[in-house]
Amino acid sequence: xxxxxxxxxxxxxxxxxxxxxxxxxxxxxxxxxxxxxxxxxxxxxxxxxxxxxxxxxxxxxxxxxxxxxxxxxxxxxxxxxxxxxxxxxxxxxxxxxxxxxxxxxxxxxxxxxxxxxxxxxxxxxxxxxxxxxxxxxxxxxxxxxxxxxxxxxxxx
Amino acid sequence: xxxxxxxxxxxxxxxxxxxxxxxxxxxxxxxxxxxxxxxxxxxxxxxxxxxxxxxxxxxxxxxxxxxxxxxxxxxxxxxxxxxxxxxxxxxxxxxxxxxxxxxxxxxxxxxxxxxxxxxxxxxxxxxxxxxxxxxxxxxxxxxxxxxxxxxxxxxxxxxxxxxxxxxxxxxxxxxxxxxxxxxxxxxxxxxxxxxxxxxxxxxxxxxxxxxxxxxxxxxxxxxxxxxxxxxxxxxxxxxxxxxxxxxxxxxxxxxxxxxxxxxxxxxxxxxxxxxxxxxxxxxxxxxxxxxxxxxxxxxxxxxxxxxxxxxxxxxxxxxxxxxxxxxxxxxxxxxxxxxxxxxxxxxxxxxxxxxxxxxxxxxxxxxxxxxxxxxxxxxxxxxxxxxxxxxxxxxxxxxxxxxxxxxxxxxxxxxxxxxxxxxxxxxxxxxxxxxxxxxxxxxxxxxxxxxxxxxxxxxxxxxxxxxxxxxxxxxxxxxxxxxxxxxxxxxxxxxxxxxxxxxxxxxxxxxxxxxxxxxxxxxxxxxxxxxxxxxxxxxxxxxxxxxxxxxxxxxxxxxxxxxxxxxxxxxxxxxxxxxxxxxxxxxxxxxxxxxxxxxxxxxxxxxxxxxxxxxxxxxxxxxxxxxxxxxxxxxxxxxxxxxxxxxxxxxxxxxxxxxxxxxxxxxxxxxxxxxxxxxxxxxxxxxxxxxxxxxxxxxxxxxxxxx
Numbered sequence: 001x002x003x004x005x006x007x008x009x010x011x012x013x014x015x016x017x018x019x020x021x022x023x024x025x026x027x028x029x030x031x032x033x034x035x036x037x038x039x040x041x042x043x044x045x046x047x048x049x050x051x052x053x054x055x056x057x058x059x060x061x062x063x064x065x066x067x068x069x070x071x072x073x074x075x076x077x078x079x080x081x082x083x084x085x086x087x088x089x090x091x092x093x094x095x096x097x098x099x100x101x102x103x104x105x106x107x108x109x110x111x112x113x114x115x116x117x118x119x120x121x122x123x124x125x126x127x128x129x130x131x132x133x134x135x136x137x138x139x140x141x142x143x144x145x146x147x148x149x150x151x152x153x154x155x156x
Numbered sequence: 157x158x159x160x161x162x163x164x165x166x167x168x169x170x171x172x173x174x175x176x177x178x179x180x181x182x183x184x185x186x187x188x189x190x191x192x193x194x195x196x197x198x199x200x201x202x203x204x205x206x207x208x209x210x211x212x213x214x215x216x217x218x219x220x221x222x223x224x225x226x227x228x229x230x231x232x233x234x235x236x237x238x239x240x241x242x243x244x245x246x247x248x249x250x251x252x253x254x255x256x257x258x259x260x261x262x263x264x265x266x267x268x269x270x271x272x273x274x275x276x277x278x279x280x281x282x283x284x285x286x287x288x289x290x291x292x293x294x295x296x297x298x299x300x301x302x303x304x305x306x307x308x309x310x311x312x313x314x315x316x317x318x319x320x321x322x323x324x325x326x327x328x329x330x331x332x333x334x335x336x337x338x339x340x341x342x343x344x345x346x347x348x349x350x351x352x353x354x355x356x357x358x359x360x361x362x363x364x365x366x367x368x369x370x371x372x373x374x375x376x377x378x379x380x381x382x383x384x385x386x387x388x389x390x391x392x393x394x395x396x397x398x399x400x401x402x403x404x405x406x407x408x409x410x411x412x413x414x415x416x417x418x419x420x421x422x423x424x425x426x427x428x429x430x431x432x433x434x435x436x437x438x439x440x441x442x443x444x445x446x447x448x449x450x451x452x453x454x455x456x457x458x459x460x461x462x463x464x465x466x467x468x469x470x471x472x473x474x475x476x477x478x479x480x481x482x483x484x485x486x487x488x489x490x491x492x493x494x495x496x497x498x499x500x501x502x503x504x505x506x507x508x509x510x511x512x513x514x515x516x517x518x519x520x521x522x523x524x525x526x527x528x529x530x531x532x533x534x535x536x537x538x539x540x541x542x543x544x545x546x547x548x549x550x551x552x553x554x555x556x557x558x559x560x561x562x563x564x565x566x567x568x569x570x571x572x573x574x575x576x577x578x579x580x581x582x583x584x585x586x587x588x589x590x591x592x593x594x595x596x597x598x599x600x601x602x603x604x605x606x607x608x609x610x611x612x613x614x615x616x617x618x619x620x621x622x623x624x625x626x627x628x629x630x631x632x633x634x635x636x637x638x639x640x641x642x643x644x645x646x647x648x649x650x651x652x653x654x655x656x657x658x659x660x661x662x663x664x665x666x667x668x669x670x671x672x673x674x675x676x677x678x679x680x681x682x683x684x685x686x687x688x689x690x691x692x693x694x695x696x697x698x699x700x701x702x703x704x705x706x707x708x709x710x711x712x713x714x715x716x717x718x719x720x721x722x723x724x725x726x727x728x729x730x731x732x733x734x735x736x737x738x739x740x741x742x743x744x745x746x747x748x749x750x751x752x753x754x755x756x757x758x759x760x761x762x763x764x765x766x767x768x769x770x771x772x773x774x775x776x777x778x779x780x781x782x783x784x785x786x787x788x789x790x791x792x793x794x795x796x797x798x799x800x801x802x803x804x805x806x807x808x809x810x811x812x813x814x815x816x817x818x819x820x821x822x823x824x825x826x827x828x829x830x831x832x833x834x835x836x837x838x839x840x841x842x843x844x845x846x847x848x849x850x851x852x853x854x855x856x857x858x859x860x861x862x863x
Binding site (some may be wrong): 095 | 168172175178333336337384385386625626628760764790791792797799802805
């Protein structure tokens with residue numbers, strides 16, 4: 001099946017099985033490997049992408065569902081002022097340890113700040129609750145997003 | 157604050173956050189084949205026959221008959237077969253490896269392999285193992301290890317006792333849930349097998365691959381790929397995967413990769429040893445402790461892995477931070493028909509510390525004394541004899557740490573108030589963690605070697621086999637060397653280790669990477685600095701030496717089990733719902749002595765991460781076995797903490813420089829796991845007014861305790 005969608009701002013078309021996971025299309029067919037497979041069942045958030053601005057686990061999305069949608073991955077976010085601001089916040093706060101969950105956390109941070117440019121700690125924790133991290137205990141990821149919110153005034 | 161402590165941006169942060177850092181599953185090789193293990197579906201059986209399907213061209217089934225060397229996964233004992241020979245000892249044991257280009261075809265081949273089993277009676281529990289149900293799994297008695305140590309005059313202590321207080325404490329299985337599942341890639345290059353994988357110990361994997369291949373030192377090369385979390389789980393299991401891939405690549409001569417999906421990872425990789433520890437304490441008329449009798453049982457699973465040394469650490473940590481005048485400690489590690497237990501952050505210490513902390517709480521409660529006040533009476537001090545009749549050589553800052561934790565958590569007011577009614581509680585637990593390998597293991601087994609290279613371009617390269625796995629080594633090793641040399645961090649090179657290039661500085665384990673290997677790097681950097689102008693490029697090599705103050709007898713298990721200790725105290729405050737018995741954690745406070753943190757933020761990250769992982773162990777992470785299979789084999793069912801489960805960890809450090817650690821640093825990566833689970837259960841105990849002796853503490857258990 002042919003599916004057209006926008007990936008990181010570029011219109012693309014793929015011809016694959018309609019049930020193929022968006023995760024596999026992005027990682028294997030298109031070679032964008034920033035998002036990771038941590039569980040394959042929508043629990044860990046390592047494969048998070050934004051579809052039309054909403055955070056989604058790409059391992060649960062059949063490709064047929066993204067027809068006409070705007071899909072954003074870390075490859076598309078990292079070079080933007082927002083993406084840079086979150087990466088800077090993560091670096092300053094020590095949000096990154098093993099790093100396997102971090103690209104997903106980057107997407108979660110973008111979703112949190114898009115919804116609310118000045119989130120409280122509780123709102124950040126709520127927004128991160130679909131993304132699991134086993135290294136940090138989350139405190140420093142929360143802090144990284146707080147720093148991004150402070151320094152990125154006006155970006156969101 | 158010392159200069160070294162000041163946080164610098166982690167060198168690996170940006171690439172990981174942007175997603176440009178490649179992990180194993182992100183690598184591709186021309187002509188790469190995929191591998192999938194075919195595993196036993198019985199927990200204990202004899203294989204009568206195996207029927208393999210016709211294989212299409214380009215597909216292979218690799219098994220014991222393809223092993224050119226010894227068919228074992230070489231660890232301490234070579235008891236774990238790389239591929240099943242005739243007997244199966246746990247559900248999921250590897251019988252063969254299906255290899256080929258197309259994953260769907262691999263699954264089809266995998267599903268059409270037929271095995272006829274002759275079923276045997278499995279032993280799963282400690283009771284069944286000790287009763288030798290179905291006959292011994294290991295040796296004649298099912299014991300991987302059985303040790304006894306004694307201190308002081310325990311017989312006399314129990315003779316004089318006014319009363320004896322007893323407890324039996326149980327801890328459960330725990331799965332690591334590194335977010336990156338296990339994986340490895342192997343290929344054939346320059347007439348040898350090369351393995352690249354998500355792993356902690358390149359030389360352990362090399363050793364295991366060498367054994368199955370029967371090759372010499374040059375016949376195998378191991379490279380670490382950027383590792384997405386490990387926590388001990390990539391200390392042992394990569395040897396299992398590595399041995400199998402080495403055999404496959406040796407036969408096929410093409411690249412082969414295995415990446416586990418989460419269910420395979422949870423179902424079949426090594427777990428934290430479950431434990432049962434019985435405490436008997438002789439107490440005098442005034443409530444003073446005369447002596448303790450401690451009987452430790454660890455459930456080791458089907459093969460030994462590191463059970464022997466895990467057990468030693470449990471035993472040598474059995475009396476915790478307390479100076480108990482007389483003690484007897486017996487420890488046994490049992491073979492069962494379960495997935496082998498293995499390394500997990502803390503390596504036997506968390507089990508011991510849950511036990512001793514819980515038991516001390518119960519003694520205090522029986523005596524109607526505040527547990528924190530009671531525990532404080534027994535703190536080890538500098539010069540005190542340890543449970544192995546060694547010495548504490550360092551200042552013990554527990555009184556100051558206790559003062560800080562009292563103040564931070566507002567302990568006294570809360571403890572008094574929460575004692576009066578149901579629903580809220582505060583608990584405090586202490587820990588010590590022996591740094592480095594147990595006993596003389598660093599000298600007898602590991603013999604670490606490090607190299608520093610001054611290059612023509614004046615850059616300095618660190619050559620060690622220790623790996624970054626999230627804990628910050630890429631940054632902290634560079635900091636140590638750059639500080640000694642007085643050059644910017646950017647001048648220091650430290651890449652993921654490749655056994656073709658780096659010497660064996662030992663495994664990334666046992667809280668040794670900073671204290672032991674980091675110290676050797678500091679010494680090497682000092683020499684390099686002295687000789688800096690002698691030549692434009694040269695190499696400095698340093699070999700491990702035992703610190704002169706330590707002595708150890710491995711036959712009697714007497715002496716200094718560790719050269720130094722990290723120390724910790726954690727307080728946890730909870731509220732228990734009177735209807736649902738759900739527990740909400742209201743506050744977490746932590747004070748640690750890791751000598752001098754090499755980077756304060758890196759170490760803070762260890763504290764927050766270790767404490768939350770331990771709270772998962774203490775309160776959420778239930779892993780149950782039914783007929784040899786785990787009930788919770790997905791991340792939906794096996795629950796680890798989310799960002800909503802616990803509040804922020806308020807932490808601090810006390811400085812206590814250790815002369816044989818770099819810039820005074822000791823180990824800290826495991827210590828931070830040691831206290832939070834017993835602190836949590838102590839808080840729940842106070843909230844519900846009943847003793848608890850088992851973790852994880854889940855609402856169903858609280859209901860049971862209360863009814």
